[in-house]
Amino acid sequence: MIAMVSAKCSPGVTTAVAALATVWPHRLLVVDADPTGGDLLTGWGGAWLVDGRLNTGCGVVSFAASTRHLQAVPSEGLAGHVQEIPGLEHVRLLAGVASRAQAAAIGDAGWQRLASATRDLSREGPDVLIDAGRWASDTPWPLLGEADLVLVGLRPNLRHLTAARPLISVVRELVPITRLGVLVTVTTSREADRVAQATGVPVGVELPDDPSAARFFSDGIGGHPSHRCALLRISRTAALRLHRSLTPPDTAVAPGVVEVGVA
Numbered sequence: 001m002i003a004m005v006s007a008k009c010s011p012g013v014t015t016a017v018a019a020l021a022t023v024w025p026h027r028l029l030v031v032d033a034d035p036t037g038g039d040l041l042t043g044w045g046g047a048w049l050v051d052g053r054l055n056t057g058c059g060v061v062s063f064a065a066s067t068r069h070l071q072a073v074p075s076e077g078l079a080g081h082v083q084e085i086p087g088l089e090h091v092r093l094l095a096g097v098a099s100r101a102q103a104a105a106i107g108d109a110g111w112q113r114l115a116s117a118t119r120d121l122s123r124e125g126p127d128v129l130i131d132a133g134r135w136a137s138d139t140p141w142p143l144l145g146e147a148d149l150v151l152v153g154l155r156p157n158l159r160h161l162t163a164a165r166p167l168i169s170v171v172r173e174l175v176p177i178t179r180l181g182v183l184v185t186v187t188t189s190r191e192a193d194r195v196a197q198a199t200g201v202p203v204g205v206e207l208p209d210d211p212s213a214a215r216f217f218s219d220g221i222g223g224h225p226s227h228r229c230a231l232l233r234i235s236r237t238a239a240l241r242l243h244r245s246l247t248p249p250d251t252a253v254a255p256g257v258v259e260v261g262v263a
Contacts, residue, residue: 001122002242003033003130003147004183005139005171006154007163012185013153016207016235017131018044018217021091023227023236026243027126029082031094031118033060033111033140034133035103038096039218045085045093046220053086059095061102063117064110073113075121096131103138115142122148127243135167145174148246151183151204156191161198168199177201185209205238207231 004013018040021030032038041049041056048054063081067073082092097103118128130143144150150171154160164182171180181204186192192206210231215221217231225232 001118001128001130001143001147002149002151002246003132003144004151004153005132005135005144005167006152007135007167008154008160009134011153011155011160011183012207012214013133013183014039014043014131015214015218016153016183016185016205017129019207019213019231019235020205020239020242021085021129022088022217023232024090024127024129024239024243026247027090029078029092029094029118029121029126029128030085031060031114031128031130031143032096033114033130033143034096035100035136035138035140036133037099038131038133040093040131041095043219044217045095048086054083054093054095056095056098058083059093060097060106060110060114063094063114064106067113067117068110070113073117073120075117075124077113077117078121100138108142111140112142114140115146118143119146127247135170141174144171147175147179149179149181149204149242150175151181152199152201153183153185154195154199156184156186156195161195164199168201181205183207205242206234207238208234 006013032040045054058081067077082094085091122128132140152164154164182201183205184192184195185207187209192203196203208230213225213229213231216225
């Protein structure tokens with residue numbers, strides 16, 4: 001389980017989640033847990049939402065409603081609430097809330113149930129990639145607490161670094177430093193090094209500043225970028241490294257196995 005969260009608007013977290021999911025080397029559940037209103041369905045999935053291949057009825061809200069009488073939820077509880085991303089057979093999406101009011105209705109107990117279900121799912125084989133949105137009082141902390149890795153998204157400028165420092169302090173109280181990193185969108189590796197020095201946190205993912213490709217993954221604008229574009233090339237390397245580093249070799253699931261709750 002990998003969770004991404006930001007302290008400032010537009011650090012590239014949602015774009016990174018969509019780009020990494022596209023080239024992920026293993027079965028993957030993408031969870032849109034942004035309490036301010038998820039953008040993965042209406043942005044990255046916008047064209048498929050318009051043509052009816054994705055819908056707003058399946059996602060975090062329907063999961064929370066159907067499990068509201070339970071304390072802990074196994075991975076089977078995700079069945080019926082996830083959707084396949086067209087053209088990406090290895091990816092399933094648990095769509096996010098449409099408003100803060102829906103997030104408030106889910107509450108901490110709802111996020112806790114989702115954390116237990118996704119944690120259970122990750123033990124069965126699929127990876128889980130979580131977009132936790134921008135840091136706020138209603139951030140889904142149970143999901144971050146269960147994650148094997150928490151990445152704080154930011155850009156290499158003063159206002160992002162200033163905003164990220166208190167968030168990093170809060171996350172360090174929740175997870176050990178070995179499970180914490182930063183996600184940076186940069187033009188040079190030197191910028192990434194400066195971010196690591198300024199935050200005291202290692203760079204977990206370094207992605208290029210590729211505006212034309214990013215527009216597709218953040219807003220669904222334009223055609224699908226070429227797999228040779230900078231964003232997808234580097235995302236592919238990052239996804240493979242993350243998957244391998246967080247997956248014990250003796251727990252790999254054989255190709256072709258269908259996991260409960262994600263099929």
